[in-house]
Amino acid sequence: MMLLERIGTFFTIILQLVSEPITLAILFGSVLLGIIFGAMPGLTSTLGVALLTALTYGMDTATAMVCLLAIYVGGTYGGSYASILINIPGTAAAAATALDGYPLALKGEAGRAIGLTTTASAIGTSISMLFVVSISPIISYFALQFTSFEFFLLAFFGILISGTLTSPDLVIKGWISGFLGLFMACVGRDLLQFYPRFTFGFTQLDSGVEVVPVLIGAFGIPQIIQVLKERFQIGETQKLQRIIPEIGTVIRNVPAIIRSALIGVGIGAVPGIGEDIAGWVSYGTAKNTSKHPETFGKGELQGVLASETANNACVGGAQIPLLNLGIPGSPPAAMLLGALMLHGVTPGPMITFEHPTFITEVAAILLLSSLAMWVTGMLLAKQVVKVLRIPPPIFMPIIGMLCIIGSYSLGLNIFNLYLMLPVGIICYFLTEMGYPIAPLVIGVILGPMADENLRRALMVSQGSFMPVFTRPVSLLLFLVIVWTVISQFQFYKNFKNKLVARLRRKKSVAAVGSNGPPAEE
Amino acid sequence: MKKSLIICLAVLLALGTVAYAKDFPKRNITAVVVWGAGGGTDTCNRIIHAEMSKFLGVNVNVINKTGGVAGSVGMNYAFSRPHDGYTLCGLSESNVTAGVQGGWDKRFDVWDVFIVGGSPDVISVTPNTPYKTLKDLIEAAKADPKSIKAAASGAGSIHHLNLLAVENGSGAKFNFIPYKGSAPSQNAAMAGEVSVVVTSLAEQQQLLRGGKLRALGMLIPESFEVQGLGTIPSSFDSYPGLSKYLPISQAIGFAVPADAPDQAKSVLVDAFKKAIATDKVKSWAKENYYLLSGATGAESKAIFSALESNFAWTLWELGAATVDPAKLGIPKP
Numbered sequence: 134m135m136l137l138e139r140i141g142t143f144f145t146i147i148l149q150l151v152s153e154p155i156t157l158a159i160l161f162g163s164v165l166l167g168i169i170f171g172a173m174p175g176l177t178s179t180l181g182v183a184l185l186t187a188l189t190y191g192m193d194t195a196t197a198m199v200c201l202l203a204i205y206v207g208g209t210y211g212g213s214y215a216s217i218l219i220n221i222p223g224t225a226a227a228a229a230t231a232l233d234g235y236p237l238a239l240k241g242e243a244g245r246a247i248g249l250t251t252t253a254s255a256i257g258t259s260i261s262m263l264f265v266v267s268i269s270p271i272i273s274y275f276a277l278q279f280t281s282f283e284f285f286l287l288a289f290f291g292i293l294i295s296g297t298l299t300s301p302d303l304v305i306k307g308w309i310s311g312f313l314g315l316f317m318a319c320v321g322r323d324l325l326q327f328y329p330r331f332t333f334g335f336t337q338l339d340s341g342v343e344v345v346p347v348l349i350g351a352f353g354i355p356q357i358i359q360v361l362k363e364r365f366q367i368g369e370t371q372k373l374q375r376i377i378p379e380i381g382t383v384i385r386n387v388p389a390i391i392r393s394a395l396i397g398v399g400i401g402a403v404p405g406i407g408e409d410i411a412g413w414v415s416y417g418t419a420k421n422t423s424k425h426p427e428t429f430g431k432g433e434l435q436g437v438l439a440s441e442t443a444n445n446a447c448v449g450g451a452q453i454p455l456l457n458l459g460i461p462g463s464p465p466a467a468m469l470l471g472a473l474m475l476h477g478v479t480p481g482p483m484i485t486f487e488h489p490t491f492i493t494e495v496a497a498i499l500l501l502s503s504l505a506m507w508v509t510g511m512l513l514a515k516q517v518v519k520v521l522r523i524p525p526p527i528f529m530p531i532i533g534m535l536c537i538i539g540s541y542s543l544g545l546n547i548f549n550l551y552l553m554l555p556v557g558i559i560c561y562f563l564t565e566m567g568y569p570i571a572p573l574v575i576g577v578i579l580g581p582m583a584d585e586n587l588r589r590a591l592m593v594s595q596g597s598f599m600p601v602f603t604r605p606v607s608l609l610l611f612l613v614i615v616w617t618v619i620s621q622f623q624f625y626k627n628f629k630n631k632l633v634a635r636l637r638r639k640k641s642v643a644a645v646g647s648n649g650p651p652a653e654e
Numbered sequence: 655m656k657k658s659l660i661i662c663l664a665v666l667l668a669l670g671t672v673a674y675a676k677d678f679p680k681r682n683i684t685a686v687v688v689w690g691a692g693g694g695t696d697t698c699n700r701i702i703h704a705e706m707s708k709f710l711g712v713n714v715n716v717i718n719k720t721g722g723v724a725g726s727v728g729m730n731y732a733f734s735r736p737h738d739g740y741t742l743c744g745l746s747e748s749n750v751t752a753g754v755q756g757g758w759d760k761r762f763d764v765w766d767v768f769i770v771g772g773s774p775d776v777i778s779v780t781p782n783t784p785y786k787t788l789k790d791l792i793e794a795a796k797a798d799p800k801s802i803k804a805a806a807s808g809a810g811s812i813h814h815l816n817l818l819a820v821e822n823g824s825g826a827k828f829n830f831i832p833y834k835g836s837a838p839s840q841n842a843a844m845a846g847e848v849s850v851v852v853t854s855l856a857e858q859q860q861l862l863r864g865g866k867l868r869a870l871g872m873l874i875p876e877s878f879e880v881q882g883l884g885t886i887p888s889s890f891d892s893y894p895g896l897s898k899y900l901p902i903s904q905a906i907g908f909a910v911p912a913d914a915p916d917q918a919k920s921v922l923v924d925a926f927k928k929a930i931a932t933d934k935v936k937s938w939a940k941e942n943y944y945l946l947s948g949a950t951g952a953e954s955k956a957i958f959s960a961l962e963s964n965f966a967w968t969l970w971e972l973g974a975a976t977v978d979p980a981k982l983g984i985p986k987p
Contacts, residue, residue: 183717186700280847322723322757325832340719340727404841459860460841467690471716474697475704477938482864483882585834592831593803593847 142490143266146195146497156199163200164505167207168513172215172223174349174532174539178208178408182468186475194476198498201472202448205465206502209408209445210254210510214517217246217437219532221352225344225578226408226447228352228571229416229440232299236432244518245379249434250441251510252383253390257442258503260394261401261449265456266496272402272450273457278606279403281590286601286610287403288583291410292576293617294417299569301430304621310568314576315583317342324585325592337548346540346553347577353536354557355564357529382434389419389435390442397443401450407463408444409578415443449499456480456492678739678918682713685908686735687744688728689807690720690835694854698770698906699744701938705929710921716744720834724811725749726757733764737911739918747772747905748811750962753984754969756976761983762962765909766919767954768926771939771946772904773856775816775873776886781865783849788870788889791850795826804828804850805839812904813839813852815965816873819899820852820889843867854904855880855943862886874901880943902964905947905957923950 150156163185170181181204189197212227217234230250237246264272279287292315296307320331321341332338383390393415400411419439420429429436451462452469459481461467473480484491520528540553560570594600601607619625685703689695696718703714719728725745729752732743743765752758777788785791795802806813813836821827828850833839836853843851844866851858851867855878861867863882871889872878875897878886890896910922929935930948939946949957966979967986 184715186716188713277841277845280842280845322727324834339730404838458841458844458866460837471696471700474942475700477941479860479942481860482866483860589831589833595829 139266139493142493143497146490146494147501150195150199150497150501156196159196159200160203160501160505161509163203164207164502164509167204167209168211168214168506168509170204171208171211171213171227172517174215174221174223174353174536176539177224177345177465178205178212178226179465179468181205181208182465182472186468186472189472189475194473194478195494195498197472197476198495199501201469202495202498203502203505205469206258206445206448206499206506207509208465209448210251210441210506212444213250213254213437213441214247217243217250218517218521220356221532221536222348224408225348225574226412226444227440228409228574229295229298229412230437230444231352232416232430232440232571233433233436236430237434237437238521240432242432243521244514246434246437247514247518248511249379249382250437251507251514252379253393253438253442254445254510255503255507256383256390257394257397257445258448258506259500260391261398261446261452262496262499262503264398265449265452265499266493269453269457269492272398272453276402276404276454276458276460276462280604281586281593282600282604282607283610284406284586285583285590286607286614287406287410288579288586290610290614290617291406291413291579292572292583293614295413295575296569296572297617297621298413298417298420299430299571300567301569302567306568307572310563310570311572311576314573314578315580316576317347317573318577318580319584323588324581325588337546341581342552342577343546343549344574344578346549347556348574349536349540350553350555350557351560351570351574353532354554355561355570357533357536358561359564360525360529386435386438390438392418393439393442394446397446398450398453400443401447401462402453404454404460404462406579406582407451407465408447409575411447411450412440412444413575416440445503449496452495452499456484456495457482678915678921679710679712681740682715683710683740683742684735685714685716685742685744686728686732687716687718688720688725688732688749689744689746690718690837694773694836694857694904695744695746695906697942698944699908701935702770702908702926702929703742705932705935706922706925709925709928714742723755723757724752726752726755729758733911737914739910739914739922742908742910742922744908746812746907747903747958747961747965748815750958751815751965751969753962753982754966754977754979759982762958763955764912765958766912766914766951767905767907767909767949767958768922769905769907769947769949769954769957770930770935771944771948772906773854773942773944774878774901774903775813775852776855776858776862776869776878777817777820777850777852777871777873777889778843778858778862778867778869779851780843780846780849781868782846783868785849785870786868787892788887789892791870792820792824792826792893795828796824799827800829802828802850803831803848804852805831805833805842805848806852807833807835807839812902813854815902815968816900817850817852818968819902820873820896823896823899824893840867855886859943874903878943905954905961907947907954926950 167181170176171178182201185200185204189200209226212222212224213230215221215223216227216231217238220231220235222228222231234246292311296311297304300307320338322329322339396415397411416436416439419435420426451466454460454462455466455470461470478488540549601611685699687696687699700716703716707714719731729743729749732741735741750762779785804817806817831848836857839851840853842848862869869886872886873889875888875890877888880886963984966984970979
């Protein structure tokens, strides 16, 4: 009965919202703004939500939530545009999308890739909405199983997996790049005892290395140099006709989409980590479970689908601890928390008593946002792909300008430009030497989390590493990390091949023994 | 002729300047909150600035710049911006400790503070711990010093100082684990990573009423009636010795560099006084267990220099400070 009643409220709320033209206008406006924020390197969905928060003060709570959730959903999706079209992720969340999205664009299938990511993102958000409305108390119980050790291991895993996935030749290069990022994250005052590390007396470095200038410098500058150096036109733009949703392709990938959405919801629900790590983990899972992992990184649609579905599913996942415990699940959700409190809604365990329909309302708004995103995305995709027709000698300098503005716009801090340029130039040489860049950026993003939580965990356990093995979640994470490392070594691969071969032989022997006809090879 | 032209121009220029100066604010104002989003200082700033925006006619954009010692990164950042009234610094009483902790090399009176108010602190435990009353907890901590883990947002924060005061007033010793803000420290207490947490009632009330945390005592002389939970007793009842160290009250608000143009400051004061008297702010304060203050100018300066010397010397005596407050010219309380 409860459930039926809830479904009833759900549709009433949707009808109410849809029947008001102003709400609809705000919905589409915010989604579009979000997509623009996401697509522009340097402007992130966190910034978008933060900027809009103050504007929503005059609105009622429901309209404000429409505005903020729509920009959040749009921003998370919009990052894929820049990833696919110019190989510079618009947001960190879309970094994994660039791995296969850009090769697709080079093949002339940019439109197809964008069309599919649009559908995948919408499905991801919708699936996450189902979780918000149905079993969010259970998920928030699991979110509470995360203490400092788990946060450390998760952050470390995020850096490691992005290194494993992006290396073109030797996997160790990816890890080296990740640890370079981790090292950069250590610059600044440490978060527990406030000791300045590697700041060389520069007060600007006290607060550490900011993510956005590193993101833009590391992805943007090497790409600009590369394109201008090789004088090629990105992708053939003739094959634009396939932007209409490819229902067939989507249906074929339904299991992969659902898996990616589950990963996104799960990671979103863990406090403090967001879309970026969700994209990587999902991409990694897709690659590892694929029958043809060698096609990943060369324009594999499944790769794009995996990261985009997961990062959008993360939006809903992040609402779960936010609404049920008052703990933001991702950086933009932290902004949402502020906005909610501004409207007199204090999220927490009492929310179902104080605002009984609020969680259902959020779910309804999420569904509407994903629909609006899908419609807007489908209309935009065809137009957006046309930017590739601009000749690189004109297009790339414009991107360069955007990079500079993007780095500076964050806090209007000129120091960020001094940071962006050297990072970009170093990253160009790293790229030339075959070191992937994404792990470096992920290292900078997740580094503070790894550093702070490891040290706090050791404070709590008084210097003992034992909790890693006694706590179930951390043991699981630890084993996954060990497996990630070991599976890259040759002896493991030999061992695995032998094992598989032996199993196969046994099976065929067994088959011969029981059934008579020999098993096919 | 020439002379009169010059005089005319001069008058015009003067008028223009006056008109120009009167125009504050001409563009959006940025409030740099030095604590994390969703915390007490952040919410308070978002509420008051949203109301002030209406009276100022421009938006006040609230951003968060956390980190450093006692919010020093955000404070240094806000202070490094031009002192024109367009950059405010959202802060709280805890920031006065940045000086003695080596993150801020000036006295606190370089700021003109606007105090919105504060919420009283409460000491709570994870519900599945055996501590039903404050006495249970303190006795357990006394029996085995440093065995019980206690959380509060970063070292030198008001919650940490309240925890230190509880230790001093009762003789118990906890194993202090710092977190990045109130929300993560409460999360750690709910997850059982730590057993004890000290944050403000405003930040904890949802979790207390939802049974995710158990309140043991208010860290003010009075008990507090919480709707749907009953009365939380004052911890002074069982440990009168606490009155020597407590209460250390919150003073949340924002600040503008004291040498900003007077005209800009008076516009801000005017908007602030109007904003704090609105029903919206009043009802928000009541719903969220805040006591409003509204102090500005000399009044808030006096409050903050008292807080500064109190905090700085307490920390110094506790050995938690790295810079001698005497070196900074902070008088003893």
